[in-house]
Amino acid sequence: MAEFGFNEHHQNEVINYMRFARSKRVLRLKTIDSCFQDLKDSRLVEETFTVDEVTEMLEGLQVVVRGEVETELINTAHTNVLLLRQLFSQAEKFYLKLQTDVSELENRELLEQVAEFEKTEFQTTGTKANQESNKPKLAPLNEGGVSELLNKEIARLQEENDRLRARLRTLESQATSALDEKSKAEKALQDLQKIQGDQQPPVQLADVSGLEDTVTALKADLEKSLSTSAASQKDLQDNLVTAKHDLLRVQEQLSLAEKELEKKFQQTAAYRNMKEILTKKNEQIKDLRKRVNKYEPDE
16 A cells, blocks of 8 residues: 555555455345345246246346345445544544545546555465464454454463563572572581581681571572462463463354354345245246146147
């Protein structure tokens, strides 16, 4: 979208709207295909038809298809009004007055650029999705919203987990150094006691005892820090698992919603009207054929 001067955020918004419009268009095309298929299954049951019968079938199909197309065009216009409403409402909060140029909506050059962008974008998106599906990990959803928030939270938890692991390694290194210092101090104390025997001044013995107390306190603090880090790491891992489960549940809900949407397009008013018209016409044809056979039996 560099040709239109959009930044990355606005480009993503345009892609989301194009994805929405694309899904609505595919659904409406499926409805129209179903109208033609129903006509084939219910009316094209004979080998020959009269001109009047063919005309009647085409007129009935025209009514249904025209209704579907008109409904979709009206819905598209209303959807665009809602989109403009969102943009205008945001602009008015900052006391801005947006203007539109309707003539630009028929600019063939810009329309061709948009069509080319849609083709390239969705082909690229499909290729990326196929590549991600081959990896042994959860594939992100394309619909944004809840999925995007979950992915961000998972990434944040993973970063926090990495930081805690780095801190744990640092504390382990400090603990090892402290233990080495303690060993050196104990060895030095033993050597000093061998040299001076029992005549060691009390002041120096007190210093050594204070050093041992310091090492003991440092060890206890280290163990406490390690325990706290382990508990925090476990909580973060539990949160990560919960977030992954939420993501899987959202994916399942989206899959069920898509299946439900596939069923609903067959329950539209235009579809039922078409079925009723076809049923009545079939009954009329059967009755007419019975009459013909009655008055003009085959020789």
